Amino acid sequence: MFFDIYNLVRSANLTPEKDLDDAQKTAVHLAVPLHDVLIGRRLIAKDVLGNLMAKSMGIEYIDLKRIMVPKEILTLVKEELARERRVIPFAHEGGALRLAMQDPKDLETINFIRKVTGLTVIPFLAFERDIKFGLHQYKSSLADTFTKLLEQAKKRHGHVTLQELAEDVSVVEAVNQMLEYSVIQEASDIHIEALPDLVLVRYRIDGVLHDMISLPKDLHAAIVARIKILSTLKLDESRLPQDGRFKFESEERDVVSLRVSVLPTVEGEKVVLRLLESGEPEFSLENLGYDSASVVTIKRILTRPHGLILLTGPTGSGKTTSLYTMLNLLNTGEVNISTVEDPVENHIRRINQTQVNPQINFSFAEGLRSLLRQDPDIVMVGEIRDADTAGISTNAAMTGHLVLSTLHTNDASGAIPRLIDLGAEPFLVASTLELVIAQRLVRKLCTHCSVSKATDPNVVNYLVASVSEPAEKELLAKIIPAETRVAPGCNFCNYSGFSGRTGLYELFTINDEIRQLILDRSTAKKIKxxxxxxGMHTMLFDGAAKVVAGVTTVEEVLRVTFD
Ligand SMILES: [Zn+2]
Known part of the structure; x- marks a missing residue:
């Protein structure tokens, strides 16, 4: 490394010393630049570090990802030279060339470029990743590819079917290019919109939509057709919305999953592609981390015509995702499902979703009262947090509705005293409650860099000691394997060692013994x-099972289960 980033960041006092030392260890261990680890772990913002480093060299920093370099500037330095010397020319003003450099102290390169271009060179610091991104711009640009496509498509205009158009080599290449660029730019969505006179392609990057390219309107059909083929949608259906998905093999980042939504508009079909983070949960209980026994239990209880199902856990523990997944399972079209939520986080087709509004006194309780007059079979209440909502929910569950909701308690059995504290009658709770699920989210080990390692006996002892129930303790001691997984971090997981999240669950089902305990107003401990x-497994035990399976770490499990 040409630069002592460690001491620079340390003296700037921008990152806690322990985090900095950890990052340094990882960087040395993986033989990668420290700045990649610091930025990847979000210990310091990229532009803050860039500016800090550049300033210490007496120059400026440039974020190449935020600019599109015009072709005429790019060609001032040939691609081979740019690639060899790790530089990107990005502006030309008053006889001076602004040059992004991976190593701005490389005087030989500066002199060489000056000789070749006949221009004064002003060096700017750029990160290696951004130089790579810049080098991609040398490849035939998105606009060029599409222009070529236009010419070829025009030649055949009038005597090709949509199918032929979608399989045209240049159409295939253009769409691939569009997807590849979105991956390089780290876009989260691609919007392809038909306007009266043109087609606009926009990428959402860091939450903001950017215009990428505008195309002649007559290319619209070809692009939409190609995307429909990729996601196995009906090619000849253009009047109804369609949803699909497909996988794209990117040069930059392996396989990327995309979710596709096509919506007819007056100007033609609008297509939105969502690039899914690897590991982003899809709508199935298995993908959320429920084990197979839990999935069977949940599906069995969801077939009941009435009763109360509760999810508990702190904010951000994934309760809503679990709820939505269950609603999707129930959403067969034969039943009327209504919700009252704050906020409506996820729109689901064929479900009547209502948003509470405290400003006009439209509360959970009010919303629930009105939607019960709409003859629903299944009701979802975002949260039970007051006596009114608790009362109406248990009454609705008593009178022939399946009611799903969430509650703020730490573990599953805690839901019972909480409901009674809120004023629900114990006999109502005992006769309606069917299932309580407590949950937490843990980070999943990165599958790209995780490796087996001999299990640390201290960690095992600690884990076994943390499980307080004797039966679980015994079972746990039996299943801990000699090797568990650890992840040092890699480019794919931003050097964190983790990628994606999964849930830890505690499924509490109600039987006659527990019904009697509820009627007796027993303590949460007794009920648990x-x-x-x-046969209930605690969340901690589910976590231990996931450590054994190599999904997560002991530290993660302990972090979320003791709060
Ligand atoms: Zn990794």
């Missing part, structure tokens, strides 16, 4: 003991 006797 009974549940464990009846």
């Amino acid at each position: 003991d009974a549940a464990i006797r009846n």
Whole structure:
């Protein structure tokens, strides 16, 4: 490394010393630049570090990802030279060339470029990743590819079918290029919109939509057809919305999953492609981390015509995702599902979703009262947090509705005293409650860099000691394997060692013994003991099982289960 980033960041006091030392260790261990680890772990913002480094060299920093370099500037330095010397020319003003450099102290390169171009060179610091991104711009640009496509498509205009158009080599290449660029730019969505006179392609990058390219309107059909073929949608259907998905093999980042939504508009079909983060949960209980026994239990209880199902856990524990996944399972078209939520996080087709509005006194309780007059079979209430909502929910569950909701309690059995504290009658709770799920989210080990390592006996002892129920303790000691997984971090997981998240669950089902305990107003502890006797696994135990399976780490499990 040409530069002592460690001491620079240390003296600037921008990152806690422990984090900095950890990052340094990882960087040395993986033989990667420290700045990649610092930025990847979000210990310091990229532009803050860039500016800090550049300033210490007496120059400026440039973020190449934020600019599109015009072709005439790019060609001032030939691609081979740019690639060899790790530089990108990005502006030309008053006889001076602004040159992004991976190593701005490389005087030989500066002199060489000055000789070749006949221009004064002003060096700017750029990160290696951004130089790579810049080098991609030398490849035939998106606009060029599409122009070529236009010419070829025009030649055949009038005597090709949509199918032929979608399989045209240049159409295939153009769409691939569009996808590849979106991956390089780290876009989250691609919008392809038909306007009266043109087609606009926009990328959402860091939450903001950017215009990428505008195309002649007559290319619209070809692009939409190609995307429909990729996602196996009906080619000849252009009047109804369609949803699909497909996988794209990117040069930059392996396989990328895309979700496709096509919506007819007056100007033609609008296509939105969502690039899914690897590991982003899809709508299925299995993908959310429920084990197969839990999935069977949940599906069985969801077939009941009435009763109360509760999800508990702190904010950000994934309760809403679980709820939506269950609603999707119930959404067969034969039942009327209504929700009252704050906020409506996810729009689901064929479900009547209502948003509460405290400003006009439209509360959970009010919303629930009105939607019960709409003859629903299944009701989802975003959260039970007051006596009114608790009362109406349990009454609705008693009178022939399946009610799903969330509650703020730490573990599953805690839901019962909480409901009673809120004023729900114990007999109502005992006769309506069917299932309580407590949950937390843990980070999943990165599958790209995780490796097996001999299990640390201290960690095992600690984990076994943390499980307080004797039956679980015994089971746990049996299943801990000699090797568990660790992840040092890699380019794919931003050097964190983790990628994506999964849930830890505690499924509490109600039987006759527990119903009696509820009627007796027993303590949460007593109810929990009974549940464990009846086979309930605690969240901590589910976490231990996921450590054994190499999905996550002991530290992650302990972090989320003791709060
Ligand atoms: Zn990794």
